[in-house]
Ligand SMILES: Nc1ncnc2c1ncn2[C@@H]1O[C@H](COP(=O)(O)OP(=O)(O)O)[C@@H](O)[C@H]1O
C-alpha cells in the first residue's frame with residue numbers, strides 16, 4: 001500500500017549502500033523499500049551485521065546511500081547539500097543511539113536544549129514550561145542540573161530522548177537505544193516510547209535485536225543480509241517469546257531461499 005506523501009513520515013525506495021570488504025564490494029543494505037506512516041512504531045530486527053544500523057543511518061541522513069531515495073515528510077534528502085541536510089536533521093529528525101552521546105561539560109538541561117540553541121532558537125518561558133512538563137513525564141526533573149557522569153545509564157538515555165524530541169521531529173529514530181541498559185532501565189525506556197507513540201502519536205523507527213524491546217512496536221521489519229526478509233504486526237503476540245519464535249522463523253526461511 002502506498003500512502004500519500006503527507007501521511008508518510010519516512011519513505012525509503014530501493015535503498016542500497018555498498019561497502020568494500022577486502023577487495024570486494026557488498027551490499028550492507030540492499031534494495032530496501034520501507035514506508036513508515038505518521039504515528040507508526042516500527043522495529044527493525046536482524047542479527048548483528050544484517051544492516052540495521054546502516055539502514056537507520058541512511059534514513060537519518062547520517063550517511064549517503066549508494067543508490068535509492070529517502071523521503072522524510074515527502075522531502076527527498078538526497079537532493080539536499082550536506083549543509084542543508086545538517087540543518088534539516090537538527091530541525092526535523094530525532095536520533096538516539098546505544099551510547100547516549102551527551103556533552104560531558106553541559107548539565108542535563110543544557111544537553112537537552114543544545115539542538116535548539118545550536119539552531120539559534122530562543123527558549124522562551126512558554127516553550128520551557130511545555131518542555132519541563134515533558135521532562136517531568138520522563139522523570140528527569142531532579143536530574144536537570146546534574147552533569148552526565150552523575151546520571152545512571154537509564155537517566156542518560158532519557159536525557160538523550162528528551163534532546164532528540166525537543167525540536168518536535170517528524171520521527172524518532174533509535175539505534176539499539178536500550179543496548180547498554182539493564183532489564184529494568186531498558187523496559188522503562190520502552191514504556192516511554194510506547195507512551196510517546198500511543199498518547200502523542202509520535203512516529204518511531206527503532207532498531208533492535210532484542211525481542212523484549214521489539215514487542216513494544218506495532219510492526220516488525222526483519223532484515224537479513226541487508227534485505228527485508230519479512231514483516232509482521234506485533235498485535236497477534238502476547239509476549240516476547242512468541243515474537244522471537246516468529247522472527248527466527250522468518251530469518252530461517254530467508255536463509256534457506
Ligand atoms: N563504514 C563501513 N565500512 C565497511 N563496512 C561496513 C561499514 N559499516 C558497516 N559495515 C558492514 O556492513 C554490514 C552491516 O553493518 P551494520 O549496519 O552495522 O549491521 P547491524 O547494525 O545490523 O549489526 C556489516 O557486515 C558491517 O561489517
Ligand SMILES: [Mg+2]
Nearest residue numbers: 052053054176
Ligand atoms: Mg548496529
